[in-house]
Amino acid sequence: MKIAVFPGDGIGAEVAREAVRVLEALNLPGLTLVEGDVGAIAYQRHGHPLPAETLDMAKASDAVLFGAVGDPSCDNLERHLRPEQAVLGLRSKLGLFANLRPATVFQGLEDMSGLRPELARTIDMLIVRELNGDVYFGDKGVRETADGEREGWDMMSYSTSEVRRIAHSGFQAARKRGSKLCSVDKANVLETSQLWRDVVVEVAAEYSDVELTHMYVDNAAMQMVKDPSQFDVVLTGNLFGDILSDLASMCVGSIGLLASASLGERQTKFGTFGLYEPIHGSAPDIAGQGLANPMAAILSVAMMLRHSFGMEDQAGRTEAAVAKALADGVRGRDLGGDLSTAAIGDAVLERL
Amino acid sequence: MKIAVFPGDGIGAEVAREAVRVLEALNLPGLTLVEGDVGAIAYQRHGHPLPAETLDMAKASDAVLFGAVGDPSCDNLERHLRPEQAVLGLRSKLGLFANLRPATVFQGLEDMSGLRPELARTIDMLIVRELNGDVYFGDKGVRETADGEREGWDMMSYSTSEVRRIAHSGFQAARKRGSKLCSVDKANVLETSQLWRDVVVEVAAEYSDVELTHMYVDNAAMQMVKDPSQFDVVLTGNLFGDILSDLASMCVGSIGLLASASLGERQTKFGTFGLYEPIHGSAPDIAGQGLANPMAAILSVAMMLRHSFGMEDQAGRTEAAVAKALADGVRGRDLGGDLSTAAIGDAVLERL
Ligand SMILES: CC(C)[C@H](C(=O)O)[C@@H](O)C(=O)O
Numbered sequence: 107m108k109i110a111v112f113p114g115d116g117i118g119a120e121v122a123r124e125a126v127r128v129l130e131a132l133n134l135p136g137l138t139l140v141e142g143d144v145g146a147i148a149y150q151r152h153g154h155p156l157p158a159e160t161l162d163m164a165k166a167s168d169a170v171l172f173g174a175v176g177d178p179s180c181d182n183l184e185r186h187l188r189p190e191q192a193v194l195g196l197r198s199k200l201g202l203f204a205n206l207r208p209a210t211v212f213q214g215l216e217d218m219s220g221l222r223p224e225l226a227r228t229i230d231m232l233i234v235r236e237l238n239g240d241v242y243f244g245d246k247g248v249r250e251t252a253d254g255e256r257e258g259w260d261m262m263s264y265s266t267s268e269v270r271r272i273a274h275s276g277f278q279a280a281r282k283r284g285s286k287l288c289s290v291d292k293a294n295v296l297e298t299s300q301l302w303r304d305v306v307v308e309v310a311a312e313y314s315d316v317e318l319t320h321m322y323v324d325n326a327a328m329q330m331v332k333d334p335s336q337f338d339v340v341l342t343g344n345l346f347g348d349i350l351s352d353l354a355s356m357c358v359g360s361i362g363l364l365a366s367a368s369l370g371e372r373q374t375k376f377g378t379f380g381l382y383e384p385i386h387g388s389a390p391d392i393a394g395q396g397l398a399n400p401m402a403a404i405l406s407v408a409m410m411l412r413h414s415f416g417m418e419d420q421a422g423r424t425e426a427a428v429a430k431a432l433a434d435g436v437r438g439r440d441l442g443g444d445l446s447t448a449a450i451g452d453a454v455l456e457r458l
Numbered sequence: 459m460k461i462a463v464f465p466g467d468g469i470g471a472e473v474a475r476e477a478v479r480v481l482e483a484l485n486l487p488g489l490t491l492v493e494g495d496v497g498a499i500a501y502q503r504h505g506h507p508l509p510a511e512t513l514d515m516a517k518a519s520d521a522v523l524f525g526a527v528g529d530p531s532c533d534n535l536e537r538h539l540r541p542e543q544a545v546l547g548l549r550s551k552l553g554l555f556a557n558l559r560p561a562t563v564f565q566g567l568e569d570m571s572g573l574r575p576e577l578a579r580t581i582d583m584l585i586v587r588e589l590n591g592d593v594y595f596g597d598k599g600v601r602e603t604a605d606g607e608r609e610g611w612d613m614m615s616y617s618t619s620e621v622r623r624i625a626h627s628g629f630q631a632a633r634k635r636g637s638k639l640c641s642v643d644k645a646n647v648l649e650t651s652q653l654w655r656d657v658v659v660e661v662a663a664e665y666s667d668v669e670l671t672h673m674y675v676d677n678a679a680m681q682m683v684k685d686p687s688q689f690d691v692v693l694t695g696n697l698f699g700d701i702l703s704d705l706a707s708m709c710v711g712s713i714g715l716l717a718s719a720s721l722g723e724r725q726t727k728f729g730t731f732g733l734y735e736p737i738h739g740s741a742p743d744i745a746g747q748g749l750a751n752p753m754a755a756i757l758s759v760a761m762m763l764r765h766s767f768g769m770e771d772q773a774g775r776t777e778a779a780v781a782k783a784l785a786d787g788v789r790g791r792d793l794g795g796d797l798s799t800a801a802i803g804d805a806v807l808e809r810l
């Protein structure tokens with residue numbers, strides 16, 4: 107079992123450290139950890155946010171644990187050298203098309219949500235976001251219009267096979283949960299969305315046990331705040347998924363508690379190859395001070411154990427340790443407490 | 459003063475009726491009202507959701523009061539015949555590029571918000587959404603890929619002049635409010651957004667009294683739930699504006715209370731030509747039963763008086779009547795009460 111760890115920038119490195127401690131404490135047989143550079147630190151050391159060695163290391167591993175990337179020092183670099191490109195490059199070059207972002211409120215944390223506690227309490231959804239297509243990866247550029255003006259442009263598109271494979275991910279996830287799938291698009295305006303909707307309906311024929319609904323993205327954003335309990339699995343494209351998953355995370359409360367998995371088609375000896383990361387960013391403003399909450403990174407390890415190594419028991423054990431720590435009042439600054447990153451890591455380890 | 463009234467479908471007609479009663483009660487000198495068909499009803503009567511007569515009527519008026527469009531009977535029509543096309547057609551053919559959507563919580567209604575009351579209470583923002591460009595109006599279609607698959611596609615773009623004019627709308631609005639403008643984009647991924655950001659920064663040089671910030675759209679969705687008090691004027695493109703304004707409306711509480719103005723460059727004798735509409739839809743499920751809240755439509759009249767007729771006094775008087783009715787406990791079904799559409803109209807008229 108080989109895991110590549112890419113701590114990245116800012117608090118990414120701090121939270122990844124605690125996640126690695128948890129991985130090590132689980133005493134998994136035959137575990138090897140290798141470490142690679144991504145993001146601003148990779149740019150500084152190797153001249154590129156996603157060096158070839160890092161990409162090769164990911165390809166030679168069974169799973170990747172990713173911290174976070176981004177640093178203000180890179181704001182004025184050309185687009186292809188900015189840290190975000192490491193994220194986009196890993197997703198596309200590793201074929202990680204299915205991004206799973208669970209959003210569930212931990213008991214006792216209902217008051218951290220921006221939503222009223224009685225609404226927050228009901229949140230238990232999984233956002234399945236397509237990650238290899240849409241306006242993210244289409245052609246783009248700046249051109250001159252007929253009037254001699256500059257115009258920025260980006261091509262949005264989805265092909266049937268791209269929609270089909272993520273639709274299967276969505277339906278399969280729904281089957282393992284509440285058997286409800288809500289597909290979110292903007293089919294009243296976009297041809298990309300109309301094709302998306304048509305293909306999702308087609309795929310639904312193979313999942314008659316899953317209840318399928320469709321929602322426009324503007325309404326979906328509204329419904330997440332109005333009545334989040336209606337959502338089980340939310341299936342959506344790359345751009346809408348980016349917005350809705352961040353929105354869902356704030357409905358839950360702290361972005362320091364939410365993990366994500368990015369999966370592709372590649373199968374290893376142990377399970378599905380995937381990249382796992384907290385959904386928070388590198389938070390340069392609090393970096394280097396031990397103020398970050400490592401729980402999202404630790405929960406990302408749990409998702410890795412489940413999806414890439416089929417170790418449901420160890421995954422559950424890790425999640426239970428985090429839940430127990432929270433129930434016992436273990437709180438970092440993001441949750442109104444004062445425990446350091448390492449102290450939170452200790453607290454989770456003790457409960458493992 | 460000539461106002462074209464397009465009631466449209468479902469509850470659109472019901473709420474427009476009450477808004478017209480308010481308009482009439484104001485006894486505006488020389489007021490003429492004309493009525494036109496849009497949406498599903500226009501399709502049924504004339505074979506098109508936006509008949510030429512309706513468009514001409516709008517062009518010959520100083521302002522348009524719009525109800526809502528949409529009916530399930532049209533779901534299987536070709537795209538260009540669906541009711542939404544009337545909305546998009548009016549926006550583009552009348553050059554209505556600036557959509558203003560204020561979101562403020564009415565006193566006593568903090569509990570209707572999905573947000574915690576202490577957050578809801580702080581909401582006082584204006585969303586300025588570009589309405590004539592973006593992926594809404596670019597080329598689009600379905601094509602065959604090199605692999606012989608179908609692919610849906612939509613071109614996203616903004617030119618410098620398109621961004622410049624809406625940026626001016628945003629900065630000017632900010633000047634009349636709290637002098638803070640937050641421009642929302644996705645410049646870390648989209649060239650359209652990068653150009654947007656560059657032009658907004660350029661225009662900012664003319665408004666040194668306004669504080670400009672930039673936010674990525676995923677973060678903006680999150681921040682609206684986390685701390686909505688940070689927003690004064692939010693400036694954004696057509697697609698992100700669609701999502702964020704619906705989200706903001708639910709943070710406020712009921713979508714039955716939010717009005718909008720869509721303004722262009724055309725000046726009439728009285729002010730800026732504009733189209734005014736509640737942001738809610740036609741709600742076919744409750745149509746025809748007197749269950750709709752006409753307050754958003756009535757508040758749209760207030761926006762019309764302000765922007766198209768320069769009648770700040772009458773606008774304020776109308777808004778005060780609605781606020782007074784709400785403070786007095788006047789509640790439709792959307793707010794947990796049982797007053798009918800007409801009874802709510804009566805209550806506002808009494809307080810005018
Ligand atoms: C960093 C950025 C390119 C990325 C995205 O937009 O996908 C991030 O917001 C995310 O959601 O992982």
Ligand SMILES: CC(C)[C@H](C(=O)O)[C@@H](O)C(=O)O
Nearest residue numbers: 294295324542543545546700
């Ligand atoms: C009906 C639809 C085309 C429209 C839009 O997406 O702009 C609506 O959602 C709105 O916000 O006015």
